[in-house]
Amino acid sequence: MPQGTLCRALPVQNEEELKELLADTGGKKYYAEMQELDVNADKLAATLQKTLKSRLRTWLNICAKCGMCAESCFLYRIHNRDPKQVPAYKIQTTLGEIVRRNGKVDNKFMQHCMYTAWAKCTCCNRCGTYCPHGIDMGVMFGYLRGLLFSQGFVPWELKIGSGMHRVYRAQMNVTEEDWVETCEWMAEEQQEEYPLLEIPVDKEGADIMYTCNAREPKHYPEDIAEMAILFHIAGEDWTVPSKGWEQTSLSMFAGDWEACTMQVKEVYDAMERLKPKRMVGTECGHAHRATVIEGPYWAGREDGLPPVPCQHYVEWLAEALRLGKIKIDPAKRIKEPYTIQDSCNYVRNHGIKKAVREVMSYLADPSYYRPMEPDLEHNYCCGGGGGFNGIGMYRKERNFALMTKRDQILATGAKLVIAPCHNCWDAIRDLEEHFAIGIRWSFLKPLVVHAAIIPEHLKPQEEEEMEEEA
Amino acid sequence: MYDFLTGPMLYLSLAIFIGGCIWRVVWYIRGLDQKLDRVAYKAHLEHGLKHAARSVIAFIIPFGSHTWRAKPAMTIATFFFHFAIVGIPLFAPAHTTLMDQWLWIAPLSLPQSVVDFLILMFFISAAFLILRRVALPEVRILTNWQDVMVLAITIAPFITGVLASTHTGDYQFWLNMHIFCGEVMLIAIPFTKLSHFVLFFMSRGQLGMDFGIKRGGLKGTKFAW
Numbered sequence: 250m251p252q253g254t255l256c257r258a259l260p261v262q263n264e265e266e267l268k269e270l271l272a273d274t275g276g277k278k279y280y281a282e283m284q285e286l287d288v289n290a291d292k293l294a295a296t297l298q299k300t301l302k303s304r305l306r307t308w309l310n311i312c313a314k315c316g317m318c319a320e321s322c323f324l325y326r327i328h329n330r331d332p333k334q335v336p337a338y339k340i341q342t343t344l345g346e347i348v349r350r351n352g353k354v355d356n357k358f359m360q361h362c363m364y365t366a367w368a369k370c371t372c373c374n375r376c377g378t379y380c381p382h383g384i385d386m387g388v389m390f391g392y393l394r395g396l397l398f399s400q401g402f403v404p405w406e407l408k409i410g411s412g413m414h415r416v417y418r419a420q421m422n423v424t425e426e427d428w429v430e431t432c433e434w435m436a437e438e439q440q441e442e443y444p445l446l447e448i449p450v451d452k453e454g455a456d457i458m459y460t461c462n463a464r465e466p467k468h469y470p471e472d473i474a475e476m477a478i479l480f481h482i483a484g485e486d487w488t489v490p491s492k493g494w495e496q497t498s499l500s501m502f503a504g505d506w507e508a509c510t511m512q513v514k515e516v517y518d519a520m521e522r523l524k525p526k527r528m529v530g531t532e533c534g535h536a537h538r539a540t541v542i543e544g545p546y547w548a549g550r551e552d553g554l555p556p557v558p559c560q561h562y563v564e565w566l567a568e569a570l571r572l573g574k575i576k577i578d579p580a581k582r583i584k585e586p587y588t589i590q591d592s593c594n595y596v597r598n599h600g601i602k603k604a605v606r607e608v609m610s611y612l613a614d615p616s617y618y619r620p621m622e623p624d625l626e627h628n629y630c631c632g633g634g635g636g637f638n639g640i641g642m643y644r645k646e647r648n649f650a651l652m653t654k655r656d657q658i659l660a661t662g663a664k665l666v667i668a669p670c671h672n673c674w675d676a677i678r679d680l681e682e683h684f685a686i687g688i689r690w691s692f693l694k695p696l697v698v699h700a701a702i703i704p705e706h707l708k709p710q711e712e713e714e715m716e717e718e719a
Numbered sequence: 720m721y722d723f724l725t726g727p728m729l730y731l732s733l734a735i736f737i738g739g740c741i742w743r744v745v746w747y748i749r750g751l752d753q754k755l756d757r758v759a760y761k762a763h764l765e766h767g768l769k770h771a772a773r774s775v776i777a778f779i780i781p782f783g784s785h786t787w788r789a790k791p792a793m794t795i796a797t798f799f800f801h802f803a804i805v806g807i808p809l810f811a812p813a814h815t816t817l818m819d820q821w822l823w824i825a826p827l828s829l830p831q832s833v834v835d836f837l838i839l840m841f842f843i844s845a846a847f848l849i850l851r852r853v854a855l856p857e858v859r860i861l862t863n864w865q866d867v868m869v870l871a872i873t874i875a876p877f878i879t880g881v882l883a884s885t886h887t888g889d890y891q892f893w894l895n896m897h898i899f900c901g902e903v904m905l906i907a908i909p910f911t912k913l914s915h916f917v918l919f920f921m922s923r924g925q926l927g928m929d930f931g932i933k934r935g936g937l938k939g940t941k942f943a944w
Contacts, residue, residue: 303750307922311915314866316851316858317786317793325857332860341861378944379786381778381797382919383926542933546757553759553933600935600942626943627785 253282258289258401260505261412267422270412275641276405286401288359293352296396301348305392308384309345312337318386321379323629323653324369336376336386339365344393359402366393367404368643371635371650373593378626390635394504403503404640410499414508418515419463419495429491431466435474444709446481448473451523452488457565458525458557459489460496460516460540462533462671475694476531479566482701483574487529493519496530498539502636506547513544520556528559532692534594534670535634537561542599561595563604563669566693570611581700583613588621588663590654590677590690591628592670602626605669608693612700619661629653631668633676651680659686666690721891724898725821732902739909740917747921756929763932770931770942771924777944778923784944793851796844803841804873807834808901813884838877845874865911872907875900 252258254269256279261267273279318336319325325334332338343362347354354362370390377385397403398411413420419428432448439446449455457480465472480487493515500508520528530537541559545552560568569575589609595601602625609618621628632651637643654676658666668674668690677690753760760767777784787794808814810829819825829837849870852858879897883890908916915922930942 300755302752302755303747304752304756304922304925306750307747307918311912311918311922312861313912313915314852314858314861314863315793315797316855316861317790319857320789321786330857332856335857335860338857338860377926378942379789381784381786381923382915383774383778383923385926385929543757545759546754549754551753551759552762553753553757554937598934600930600938600940602940 251285251287252401253279253286255279256282256286256401256408258286258399260398260508261408261415264416267409267412267416270405270409273405279405279408280642283360283402284356286356286359288352288354288356288400290352290354293347293354293396293400296399297348297352300392300395305344305389306348308382308389309341309348311382312341312384313382315381318376318380318384321376323373323375323632324371324650327650327653334369336370337384339369340386340389340393344389344396347393347396359397359400362393363397363402363404364643366390366397367407367636367640368646371593371630371633371637373630373634374598375593375627375629378597391501391504394502395506396504398504403505404636404642406639406641407499407503407636410636410639411503411505411508413463414498414500414505414512418493418512420497420499421463421467423463423466423495425491428466428494431470431473432489435470435477439474439478442709443478443481443703443707445707446477448477449488451491453523454525455486455488455523456526457485457487458520458523458528459487459530460494460519460528460536461531462497462536463495464671465531472531472692472694475698476562478698479569479575479694479701482703482707483569485569485574488523488525490519490523493517493522496536496540497533498535498544499636499639501535501539501543502639509539509543510547513540513547516540516544517548517556525557527557528555529565530559530561532562532669532671532674532694534592534672536671538594538598542594561599561601561604563595563608563693564601566697567604567607570608570697575697576702577611577697577700578702583617583665583696583700585665586617586619586661586663587613587665587667588619588658588661589624590621590631590666590668590670590673591624591626592673593628593630593634594670594672596628597626600626605667605693608697609667612696619663621657621661629657631670631673631676633679634672638672638675638679648679648683651676651683655680655684655686658688664688667693667696669693720895721898724895724902725817728902729821729898732905736905736908739906740914743909743914744917744921747918751925756925758925758929758933760928760932763937766936767928767932768924770936771927773941774927774930774944775920775923792847796847796851799837799840800844800848803837803844803877807837807841807877807880810834838881841877845870845877869907869911869913872900872904872911873913876904 322336328334343365372387372390374387410420429450436448498509498512545554589605632654637647666677666688668677669692681688781798782788811834812828815826815828852862879893879900883893883897907913930936
């Protein structure tokens with residue numbers, strides 16, 4: 250059974266292996282090895298026997314082949330209604346075929362499945378809501394990704410991503426020291442403007458424990474600063490854990506369920522160690538999904554809930570504005586048309602529909618709101634969800650897929666897109682880069698930081714005042 | 720032949736149909752797995768069932784869901800097709816008389832004019848569904864011989880029924896064929912995708928529970944199906 254040194258069924262075991270994978274620029278050797286990778290049909294059959302239970306079997310068997318799912322899929326629509334992009338077709342010709350052949354499939358077929366699972370489905374779950382039988386092909390593609398991962402057929406970037414979680418418990422190589430140092434650095438940077446600002450690490454019993462996306466300490470530390478400023482202005486009793494601060498899960502995109510469990514348990518351990526009243530996560534869709542929606546099941550929690558109540562950042566922001574903890578300067582309100590990108594992961598898949606709109610009602614006059622069509626739980630994926638954004642080999646397909654969102658945004662006429670999700674934010678950034686339609690896009694944090702009124706007692710004291718006090 | 724079809728064969732096909740459907744439902748529920756499906760069925764059962772009902776209701780009411788509203792012609796065809804396929808075997812006067820005689824149950828009959836209308840709509844709907852399957856690339860690509868067989872199995876009792884009731888050709892032959900085709904359909908239900916006769920409620924209900932328990936329902940959000 251030929252297994253490559255980089256491309257193989259075994260997941261990344263240690264830092265050394267991870268570095269070897271990373272050194273293989275663009276996955277050149279990795280994909281070359283994939284051409285020779287054998288399929289372990291017995292293992293595949295055994296996995297099907299053990300994990301393909303009544304729900305998925307029923308979904309595969311009772312599909313009425315009515316094609317009602319076709320129009321629900323943004324990839325079908327954007328590909329000129331190519332019948333090979335019909336969700337039912339995509340799943341029946343991949344997972345359906347593996348099941349019919351009871352795992353007896355070859356390398357070429359597995360590569361076809363890999364392409365379909367990562368370049369033809371973003372697991373946005375929109376089709377399931379349109380299928381009369383309630384067949385959720387996004388869920389089935391998630392399952393298929395797991396089968397493919399277990400055999401080594403996974404895009405190079407996602408093998409690395411899941412390896413990162415296994416080695417660093419973060420999607421990027423950010424260590425505990427890096428994280429804590431970044432927090433200290435960001436707190437210091439802000440102290441000139443907000444002298445009392447702190448980023449408390451490992452404070453027990455705080456009201457809020459904050460978790461984020463590793464790309465923030467790695468590439469966008471200002472995001473951490475903005476988060477701290479808003480908690481500071483709102484007067485929250487909050488903390489970040491030194492360990493278990495990373496909320497994302499590229500392993501979820503990769504179908505590496507073992508790594509998903511490792512990752513989410515680290516966050517839950519932090520909750521149990523620090524005993525906060527609640528957890529607030531950053532403006533990231535898949536991070537919320539991994540830690541709050543799917544995570545409890547990977548961690549084996551019977552009630553399907555995380556150890557403490559969890560909120561997405563937009564929910565906390567809406568609450569802070571509603572309760573008057575943060576007040577907006579009327580002069581700084583947005584005075585231009587804007588639209589909102591609803592993230593699949595927490596809007597369609599967790600019902601957080603009102604929060605962003607509520608936040609925006611404080612930041613701008615409602616007359617400036619230009620809804621996308623469709624929106625809320627029926628909105629289309631940004632075009633880069635489910636890992637699509639990060640896979641170099643499928644970049645052409647991803648760029649093509651961005652046209653749906655481009656056209657939705659153009660139809661609103663707005664030039665400002667509110668995108669409180671890292672994946673959506675990236676996809677919209679890339680679509681602007683690729684199609685140059687003249688839009689701007691933003692998370693909520695910077696908009697609120699810009700417009701918030703800083704309470705007097707938090708402002709730096711003027712020299713005269715300090716002298717008087719002295 | 721007639722005695723056999725209306726005697727042992729009738730009871731056998733009914734037993735297979737009822738037993739098979741019960742088995743499919745039991746097998747479905749027993750196969751639900753909290754960890755694999757990632758839905759905490761047990762911990763939030765009552766809540767989940769409410770959302771299951773919401774989801775099922777949205778889809779059994781014509782134009783009750785986004786998907787039905789998006790495709791009005793398909794919706795009308797689907798609902799007439801299903802109303803006829805469930806309503807006529809149970810409520811056509813010719814059937815209720817026999818049910819009284821053979822099965823000692825006598826449901827209310829639909830007026831013959833309503834039955835005739837439903838049969839007409841059934842054939843129009845069936846023609847629409849066949850045409851759609853042939854003409855639309857997104858449906859044609861999904862279709863295989865099993866889908867054609869299943870469609871044939873569901874249409875056959877209607878064609879033979881009309882031929883028998885209108886005394887077209889050999890009455891006894893078409894009557895026997897009608898009973899036979901009806902029994903084939905009953906037997907096929909648990910073993911083919913016609914099992915959606917019961918599994919639709921399971922599958923749609925399950926997704927409703929999924930959204931009700933895991934995907935927002937516990938936050939008080941109702942998914943706009």
